[in-house]
Amino acid sequence: MPAGRRSAIIPPVGAHILIVEDDERIRLSLQLVLEDEGNVVDLAESAEQGLDVLARRPADVVLVDLMLPGMDGFELCRRLRASSDVPILILTARSDSHDVVAGLEAGADDYVVKPAVPKELSARVRALLRRATRPDHGPSGPVFGDIEVLPDAGTVKVGGRDVALTKTEFKLLCELAQNPGRLLTREALLDRVWGYGYFGDGRLVDVHIRRLRTKVEGDPTNPRHIVTVRGLGYKLEP
Amino acid sequence: MKAAGRSRRISLRTRVTVAFAVGALILSAGLATLTYGLARSYLVRQRETSGLRQTYANARLVRSVLASANPDIPQLLSSVRLPSRSTPVLRLGETWFGASVAVGRETLPPALRETVAGGVAARQRIELGGRPQLAVGIPLPAVDGAYFEVFQLVELDRTLSILLNSSIAAALVTTVAGATIGWWASRRVLSPLAAVSSAAAAVASGRFDVRLEESGDPELSRMAASFNQMTEALLTRIRRDARFASDVSHELRSPLTTLAAALDVMDSRRDEMPGRARTGLDLLSAEIGRFERLVENLLEISRIDAGVEELVLDDVVLGQFVVEAVRTSADPAAPVEHEPGAGETVVRADKRRLERVVANLVDNGRRHGGGVVRVVVERDGPWAGFAVEDAGPGVADDARDRVFDRFFRGRAAGMRGDGEGSGLGLSLVHEHVGLHEGQVWVEDRPGGGARFVVRLPVAP
Numbered sequence: 001m002p003a004g005r006r007s008a009i010i011p012p013v014g015a016h017i018l019i020v021e022d023d024e025r026i027r028l029s030l031q032l033v034l035e036d037e038g039n040v041v042d043l044a045e046s047a048e049q050g051l052d053v054l055a056r057r058p059a060d061v062v063l064v065d066l067m068l069p070g071m072d073g074f075e076l077c078r079r080l081r082a083s084s085d086v087p088i089l090i091l092t093a094r095s096d097s098h099d100v101v102a103g104l105e106a107g108a109d110d111y112v113v114k115p116a117v118p119k120e121l122s123a124r125v126r127a128l129l130r131r132a133t134r135p136d137h138g139p140s141g142p143v144f145g146d147i148e149v150l151p152d153a154g155t156v157k158v159g160g161r162d163v164a165l166t167k168t169e170f171k172l173l174c175e176l177a178q179n180p181g182r183l184l185t186r187e188a189l190l191d192r193v194w195g196y197g198y199f200g201d202g203r204l205v206d207v208h209i210r211r212l213r214t215k216v217e218g219d220p221t222n223p224r225h226i227v228t229v230r231g232l233g234y235k236l237e238p
Numbered sequence: 239m240k241a242a243g244r245s246r247r248i249s250l251r252t253r254v255t256v257a258f259a260v261g262a263l264i265l266s267a268g269l270a271t272l273t274y275g276l277a278r279s280y281l282v283r284q285r286e287t288s289g290l291r292q293t294y295a296n297a298r299l300v301r302s303v304l305a306s307a308n309p310d311i312p313q314l315l316s317s318v319r320l321p322s323r324s325t326p327v328l329r330l331g332e333t334w335f336g337a338s339v340a341v342g343r344e345t346l347p348p349a350l351r352e353t354v355a356g357g358v359a360a361r362q363r364i365e366l367g368g369r370p371q372l373a374v375g376i377p378l379p380a381v382d383g384a385y386f387e388v389f390q391l392v393e394l395d396r397t398l399s400i401l402l403n404s405s406i407a408a409a410l411v412t413t414v415a416g417a418t419i420g421w422w423a424s425r426r427v428l429s430p431l432a433a434v435s436s437a438a439a440a441v442a443s444g445r446f447d448v449r450l451e452e453s454g455d456p457e458l459s460r461m462a463a464s465f466n467q468m469t470e471a472l473l474t475r476i477r478r479d480a481r482f483a484s485d486v487s488h489e490l491r492s493p494l495t496t497l498a499a500a501l502d503v504m505d506s507r508r509d510e511m512p513g514r515a516r517t518g519l520d521l522l523s524a525e526i527g528r529f530e531r532l533v534e535n536l537l538e539i540s541r542i543d544a545g546v547e548e549l550v551l552d553d554v555v556l557g558q559f560v561v562e563a564v565r566t567s568a569d570p571a572a573p574v575e576h577e578p579g580a581g582e583t584v585v586r587a588d589k590r591r592l593e594r595v596v597a598n599l600v601d602n603g604r605r606h607g608g609g610v611v612r613v614v615v616e617r618d619g620p621w622a623g624f625a626v627e628d629a630g631p632g633v634a635d636d637a638r639d640r641v642f643d644r645f646f647r648g649r650a651a652g653m654r655g656d657g658e659g660s661g662l663g664l665s666l667v668h669e670h671v672g673l674h675e676g677q678v679w680v681e682d683r684p685g686g687g688a689r690f691v692v693r694l695p696v697a698p
Contacts, residue, residue: 025492029499036503093488117530118495118502186552198562199593202552231553231584 015129018042018059020050020076021091022068026114030063033118034125047071051079058086061128064108065091066099074106081107085166087128104207109168110194111204127195131167144225144238147216149177158216168193169212172205176226176236185233209234254424255417262416263409270405278398286361289374289389292324294359297376297385300328304381311335327386341366341388350375354384363391370395430458434465446473480544487537494533497526528660535662538594539644542669549588549673553697557581557615559589560624563596564613572600572610580617585694591670595678596624598663599690603628607688616691623676623693632688633680641680642668667692 017039021027024045031041042057044050047068054062062080066073077088090103091114100111109128112121143149148157151174156163165173171193176184184192190200193208209228213220227237296318303314315326315337325341327334336342343351345366353360354375361374370391377384433450440448446469450462501523508516541547558581561574596613603610607628614625633641640646645661667690671678676694683689 023492025496029496032503033499036506114495118499197566198559199566199589201550201590203550 014038014040015060015125016040016042016057017061017063017125018044018050018053019063020044020047020068020073021063021065022046023065026065026091029118030121033122037122039125047073047076047079050076054080058084061087061089061125063089063091063125064103065114066103067093074102077103077106077108081166085164087131087167089124089128100201101203101207104204105211107166107211109166111201123195130195131171131193144177144180144236146218147225149173151177156216163215165212165215168208169215172208173212173216173236176234180236180238183229183233183235187233189233205234251421251424251428254427255420258420258423259413259417262419263413266409266412266416270409274398274402274405277401281394281397285389285391285394286372289324289372289387290359290361293374293376293385293387296326296387297378300326300385301378301380304330304378304383312337324387324389327388328383329386330381330383345388346373346375346386350386351384354386364388430455430461434461437465437469441469441472446476477544480540483540484537484544484546487533487540490533491537494526494530498530501526532660532662535660535666539662539666539669542673547673550590551586552589553584554587554589554592555581556583556585556622556624559587559592560596560613560615563593564600566593567597567600569600569604569610572603573612574615575612576615577617580615580622583615583617583622584697585622585674586697587674587694588670591673595667595670595692596626598667599626599692602626602663602690603630603688606630611683611687617696618693620696621676621693622696623691625689625691627683627687627689629683629687632682632686638680642678 017034019027019030019034019041021030021043022045027043027045031043034041042053042059044053047064048071050062050064064073064076068076073090077090080086080088087110088108090100090108090111092099092103092111093114103111109131110124112124146159150156154170156165156170156173172189175189175192186202186205187198187200189205190196190202191198194200194204196204209226210220213223213226217223217225225237227235229235299318300314303309311328311330312335315328315335318326325336325338327336327341327343327346329335329343334343345364347362347364350360350362350373354377357377357379359374359376361372364371364373366388372389372391373386374389375384375386437448437450448469449466452459452462452466501519504511504519505523508519511519557576564570564572564574600610600613603626607630609629611627611629614627616623616625637646642664644665646664647661668678671692671694674694676692678690678692681689681691
């Protein structure tokens with residue numbers, strides 16, 4: 001255990017992180033750990049205060065506690081998603097509750113169960129930052145029907161029009177696009193997109209696939225391109 | 239006390255049935271006796287009356303014949319022996335005449351003879367050759383004699399015995415019918431009790447969601463309402479206790495996080511610390527780690543108790559899963575073997591929980607079993623699972639169930655090299671496997687050591 005805690009300080013250094021959390025002790029300990037890894041941390045006690053802080057200084061990652069006084073974490077996620085693709089990490093009290101799925105559906109990229117083990121939390125933040133900063137180099141311009149993925153530009157066109165995807169959604173689509181017609185298991189997608197091993201939460205994939213479909217499929221309830229392989233995973237059909 | 243004990247051994251239903259049968263028997267037997275008695279006395283009286291009337295008529299005839307000169311007495315007697323099966327006997331002075339050899343003076347009882355001799359008509363029942371007869375005597379004072387007739391009562395007797403037999407048969411049929419009705423009625427009355435009894439058994443086995451239907455009979459629905467209130471109160475109480483434990487653990491987690499975060503910051507500067515401070519830091523780190531595990535386990539188990547846990551079920555390929563779970567466990571190098579065909583089996587499982595099951599069993603083998611020898615993926619008909627085998631002292635027979643109890647300390651406890659176990663690892667295994675509707679048990683490993691076996695239902 002002691003050896004496990006001795007985590008190396010890993011770049012990217014100097015990312016700007018906003019923590020929206022009403023419990024002072026948790027807020028301060030998260031700040032302590034994240035600053036120790038070389039990040040710049042802003043704190044907010046409420047969703048409203050968090051939006052104020054973001055208006056003054058944009059963040060690279062936002063940590064959102066779901067249970068906040070006043071505007072709750074779900075609403076904050078929705079507001080942020082309306083205008084930005086900033087990576088959102090939600091803090092939830094229980095992993096098995098509906099909160100996780102609801103938070104992901106509100107636009108969050110990943111979640112951590114509270115109170116988080118510091119090491120785990122910083123690992124999640126780093127994974128989000130990597131996704132946000134490292135451009136994906138896939139084959140340029142694969143086309144699936146009316147969906148055109150432009151990995152180098154980091155954009156997707158549906159029927160010739162640009163579609164706004166979050167970094168996670170884009171990465172997910174790229175992984176599928178690199179293996180057209182081939183099944184990718186939930187575990188494989190969790191590993192490649194989120195950096196989780198075998199024991200990652202399959203709901204992350206399911207919810208993000210659902211959101212991706214609403215953006216790129218003509219009929220999201222009857223998808224033509226992003227096809228579910230029951231009980232196993234997904235594949236992208238041309 | 240003894241009587242109460244005996245009546246308790248006889249079931250209520252048997253007692254109700256017997257009571258109905260006895261009641262029906264008494265009633266029907268009484269009714270049959272009364273009917274038989276009335277019918278019998280009526281029939282006998284009717285027969286006697288008709289006999290008397292006939293005898294009078296014949297006596298008048300005999301008297302008128304005797305009043306004439308030179309009566310031919312045998313001729314006379316054969317002429318009166320007509321209407322029904324009767325035999326006439328005539329006394330004139332001290333001389334007796336009979337129409338039949340079998341019936342004469344000796345046939346008639348002395349009491350009857352004397353009564354008639356005294357000038358009074360009389361009748362009496364007699365036996366002749368084992369057959370019932372009615373003897374009727376009429377005095378004939380004008381000729382200093384008496385006229386008798388002896389009637390056979392065989393017909394009447396046969397009628398009466400048929401009547402008796404059918405009364406007994408009717409009584410028996412009524413008794414059986416009574417018993418049947420009692421059996422049926424007691425079943426009707428007792429069926430709500432059977433429902434209560436099975437509901438109570440379900441509650442006793444831990445299923446607090448069982449409720450009785452409150453519709454129907456007002457008295458029964460009152461009982462059902464009380465029963466439902468009782469289980470509701472029990473459930474509330476159990477939930478409250480479990481929630482308390484959950485709240486306590488939860489409250490403990492927040493300061494623990496702060497501690498862990500602070501420790502993390504110190505730990506990243508470990509190399510800058512003097513030796514003694516480092517030792518102190520390592521101690522702190524180990525203890526906080528143990529504390530975290532204890533609180534995590536306590537929180538997990540209290541949530542299961544409170545019934546608030548939800549399973550996040552996935553199709554899990556067993557072989558791959560066990561390999562991955564062992565790799566992330568405390569003994570990543572433990573060998574995993576697959577029985578032929580077992581590895582591809584798919585089970586519906588909450589991966590996080592099942593991973594804890596593997597981790598806790600491996601941890602247990604490492605701490606108390608002298609190290610994990612191997613983990614075997616197995617298939618057993620509709621069940622599939624895995625077994626974690628160790629090379630330790632095994633688990634004594636009498637401790638095999640209790641080893642899954644919370645904070646159970648076996649005989650091996652004193653031999654433990656470290657005190658890091660939370661005492662909840664195996665009971666969490668038991669709870670998690672139970673949530674999956676599976677089974678877990680411990681047995682001997684051939685060649686020594688313990689073998690913890692987990693079985694889950696195979697996905698259809």
